[in-house]
Amino acid sequence: MNGLRATVRLQFHQGFTLDDAVPLVGYFADLGISHVYASPLLAARPGSLHGYDVIDPTRINPELGGEAALRRLVAELRRHGLGLILDIVSNHMAVGGAGNPWWLDVLEWGRRSPYATFFDIQWNSPDPLLEGQLLVPFLRSDYGEMLQNGEIPLRFDATAGSFQAGHYEHRFPISPPNYAELLGATDHPALRALAGRFAALRSDADPRAQAVALRAELAQLAQQKEVAAAIGHALERYDSRQPEGLQRLHALLERQCYRLASWRTAADDINWRRFFDINELGGLRVERPRVFEATHAKIFQLIEEGLIDGLRIDHVDGLADPHGYCRRLRRRLDRLAAGPGRPIYVEKILGQGEELHRDWQVDGTTGYEFMNQVSLLQHDPDGEAGLRALWHNLSGRPADFLEEAREARRLILASTLAGDFESVAQGLLQVARGDLMTRDITLGQIRRALRELIVHYPVYRTYLNACGRPAQDEPFFRQALDGARLALGDNDGALLGHLQRWLGGQPWRRLPRPLRKPYRHAGVRFQQVTAPAAAKAVEDTALYRSAVLLSRNDVGFDSQRFAAPPADFHALCQRRREDFPDSLLATATHDHKRGEDARARLAVLSERAGWYGERVQHWLLLATPLRRLLPDGPAPTPGDELILYQTLLGSWPPELAADDAEGLAAYAGRLRQWQEKAIREAKLRSGWSAPNAAYEEACRDFLGKLLEDEGMRDLRGEIAAAAAAIAPAGALNGLAQTLLRLTVPGVPDLYQGAEFWDFSLVDPDNRRPVDFAARRRALQQDADPAELLARWRDGRIKQWLIARALALRARHPALFAEGDYRPLEVIGQEAERLFAFARQRDARWALVLVPRLACPLLGDSDRPLVDPPRWGDTRVRLPADLPHGSLQGIFSGTAVTTSTGELSVGEALEAFPVGLFFCDRCNGESP
Structure with missing residues (x-):
């Protein structure tokens, strides 16, 4: 079986079973995939479209074909040298109904x-x-x-x-x-x-x-x-x-x-603890050995039989003790496999400055933080101020994302998570009552101080243990304390010192025995409420309320940050190589709010903020006849209307004409699903618990007429033209982020179907059936790059890039798995618009060049390729220890010389939008 090089994420359900994947294995092998990365396969609630609602962990889901189908799939994977990584749900099970x-x-x-x-x-x-x-x-x-x-x-x-x-x-x-x-x-x-x-x-x-x-x-x-x-x-x-x-x-x-x-x-x-605020998902006590064994028995059996080659742990932050759980799982996998080798990945949202704990003994995360990192690299900081002002002035909503997030946290703690919050407060009250020095502290004081502490938490959670709060987590708790202190009055603020001590500042093992249990209970409950509070407030609320630029709003993103310099991205790549070289790298997932290429296209607006501002204000005028005035305000609100325009710009299909009635109707159907979810998640004018039928109907009518009414032809045409204007630069961004994912330290993960352009919206849109037959027909490693470039809108150019890059990884796996990551200096008049680095191991080298912020270089071109003269004298300084000679272009098919110690960007990127170059000066191997 192949070593771990690249994964493809597949979403299994009754409409796409394990047997349906069997005939696709050959295609994945040809694409360069080493492991299929499967959504949960254990028996789930009947009709489940995702598998995270497990009702019986002792058997494979019969709707997917059962264990027999799993064995058939694994047999085919083995025939092609591929492995299987399985997503498992340790935190919760589906409850209610009649099946568990x-x-x-x-x-x-x-x-x-x-x-x-x-x-x-x-x-x-x-x-x-x-x-x-x-x-x-x-x-x-x-x-x-x-x-x-x-x-x-x-x-x-x-x-x-x-x-x-x-x-x-x-x-x-x-x-x-x-x-x-x-x-x-x-x-x-x-x-x-x-x-x-x-x-x-x-x-x-x-x-x-x-x-x-x-x-x-x-x-x-x-x-x-x-x-x-x-x-x-x-x-x-x-x-x-x-x-x-x-x-x-x-x-x-x-x-x-x-x-x-x-x-x-x-x-x-x-x-009882739920998964977030979902009544039908009940939390498990997997930290208890008996529960751990019962819920993992089938998984361990399949691992011992050699059917599963790695695990992905869903929502690790929901567990009482992620550290203990992951270490126990690592010991068991190593014992079952007679040694290390099977990777464990955790679904973990990392905040700004937060790093995965190395002592968990896992191989990395599922890659949400990489999505954020590459997105920051592709946003122009010069556009931030204008876009923030535009959003605030037109929508009336805050330009500061943190303000939206904190307001949303207060709402969540007072509504859907009120019971969970109260459980923590009651636990802390018992702690206070156990000490005569704090017994006069009231429940009201605890509630107020605790609420502000959670509201200002900068990460999803910290990780207490018997020794207290780890030093790695201390800065985040201190940051929350400082924020809460500013928000509270002097009387309640004085309580924060006690919270600091009760919630990990004082190690449990040093406490008198009667106090250990209430301290531990309160600490665990606290950690298990900060994570869902963050998720519900940010992912499921604030991301739908704020639209300074939607390309900076996604799961795992630090949406407060707009852009980051190349040096930051280089540093993160070097750190990943040192700490978690096998961590997954994702740019599209089953959880994303919009597809990877929709985000890449919207990022272009950071470079054209003024242009976008002028157009969107004109669209607001043209759309005046579509709006309604309801008793509770305009429909849609200015904010919801602006979010719709950005969604249209990001997701407009490249080949959809503004007068294609059939295509527009299908597109409108997808957007209606997105719109309902977006409006309800925002919780401003409607919501899941109490839908505002009048407002939602008015918004549906607005969308339908905008896309399908003859009277809105001018507005529709302008939006389509604007999407087309930024599409080439967006496609270039998409190719750049794809190549980065395939070549920087880590294991690239491909989401199902995203080898073509991915302009999907939030689920269920991003889980639509994939036309794998079309993708299989399109795959040609010997295709002519010039022809692919001429027809870039069909997405084959992206698939070809993936196949060519993964083929190089397959031929030289150690170069990408273990090779050094070396930032390269770019000089010349357009130096800021190119990102470059090298991977090196022994005598083998791979050089990667990707344009960034390239809108001015593309101009009005209708192709995602910068004309060579526009690069001017821009050059990449090559490492001194790179042997002189030539580098073979993996995409261009031509060689570029290295004898001068510098590489002309115009020459290197003459024939293809991004560059991957290889050389082996030791034995003359071809790439």
Whole structure:
């Protein structure tokens, strides 16, 4: 099998199964891929389109073809020398519905269930109504209303011999000791006798095994018509549409191990940890050895059999102890594989200045930070001030992204994560009460100080352990303290010193034994709320409220920063080579807000800020007839309208004409999905919990008429022309970021289908079916680059670049996996518009040249190629130890000389937009 060189991310679901991937393996091999990187494959909720809602971790999803299909895929991968990296979900499982046997067992038996400790449940709730019960917030409206309407009917499953309440797709088991009430109310002697035996379960030390036998006996009895009729009559007594039935059913449900409630109660009253604010995803206690083993058993079996070659850990920040989890996983993988070699990647959002902890013993992240780094390189800092002013003046929203993010965090902590926040506050109150020097601190003080601390947190979370807060994390906590101190009054600000001590400033192991547990509980809960607060506030709110430039708004981005100099990118590449040389490098993912080439095109607006400002203000005038004035304000708002224009500029298909009715209708359909999500995620005029139908309808009408109404032909034509004007520079940016991903230190990751231009929008748009047949037909490593350049809009030029670069990596894997990264100095009149570096190992060299901020060099060209004379005297100074001779162009096919110690950029990039050059002066090998 090949070593790890490049991955392709595939999203599996019932419409794209494991067997569907089998015939594509040869294509991936020809493209230069070494490993398929699969979305989660364990059994998920029926119909899942992503696999992150696992309901049974003990088997491969039957909707994907099951384990047999996985083995068929792996066999084909092995035949072509490819490996398999698998995405796994350690933090949570899908709950609710009727498919998760572990969750249903917890509902049935409560704390007596062997799975009661699997889920992160707070059984000792401060709410007396929840003592010993699990809040189940799955009802579509208030409990009393649903009960009265008969929408929580009591049912009997004759096959299983079990009773349960139901609510649409949800199933709520009745605990077997309560069967005594139901069966005892019948007039059938056999059922009444069985009722007594069910009643005896209440005093049984281990009732579960006996309950299985009793239910089997009940199921057998229910085959008799008269028994089935008796049970049916008994159920009629619990018809909640009748007053007596309502009271009976309510009393029965109150005796269960759960309390049914409206979905809206979860934000405030939830007593178990969710994935972010999603009621249908319940947090797991994977830090417990028994849970770790049970949830990973199938994965470990497949690894031991040699079917899986690496793991990707979803949402590692949701875990109580990522450090301990990752180290335990590393030990197990090394033992199963009889030595190191199987990589572990973590999905981790790194903040400004934050680095992945090396002592986790993982191979790197999934590459979101690389997306941010290459984006910063491609933005012109000179455009920042004008674009910020334009956004603020036209939208009325803040130009400062941090202001939007902090406002969003306050909203999230007071709404969807209010219950999680309160859990932390209550935990800290218990800590305060445990020390006579702090027992007078009130819950209100703790809430106010804690809220501002979380609001000002500069990273997703820190990582406490028994020794306290690691030195690596201390600057981020201090930054949050400083921000909170400025926001709080003197009285509440004084509490921050206590929070600093309680939340890791004082090592737990040095505390008196009675204080260790409350300190640890509060610290873990704190860490597990800062991450979702950041994600919900930034990824799912602020990124949809702010549009200074949408190319700087994506998952893993530091959207407050607009641009960064080449020196920063060089330094990050060198650091990655030293610390995490096998880290994944991504520029498109299943989570991105817009495709990699849409971002690359929008980045051009940083170079043409004035041009963009003039046009967008003209479009606002032309669109006046499309807007509506609703009682709560204009529709769309100026901000939503500006975000729409940027989205159109970034995602307009290269070959879509402004008068193509069929093409525009299809494009409008995609945009409507995006628009609804964008409006609801912003939470300004609409939202998921309470959609504003009038506003959303007005925005849909605006979009539809803009793209399809004959009266908007002029506006539509101008937008299409503007998109076409920046498209060549955008394509050049796209080729540049692709080549960087393929050649800098790290392992390039290709998102499914993004070998052609990727102008996708946020999911579900970025998970649309991929036309792999077209991509397979297009792949020709010996294609003529001039012909590809002439027809660059079809995307084949990008695929060809990927194949050629990965072929070089395949021939010389050590050069890119282990070779030095050496920044190259660029001199001359356009030096700031070229980024250059070399990879070197022994006698082998690869030189990479990519234009940046090249809009002035392209001018009005309709191709993404800078005419050589425009580079003027721009040159790259070559390393002194690079042997004189010639460098072979991997894309141009021609050689360039190195005898002068300098490389003419005009000569090097004469025939192709970006440059990759190779030489081996030691043995004369060809590239």
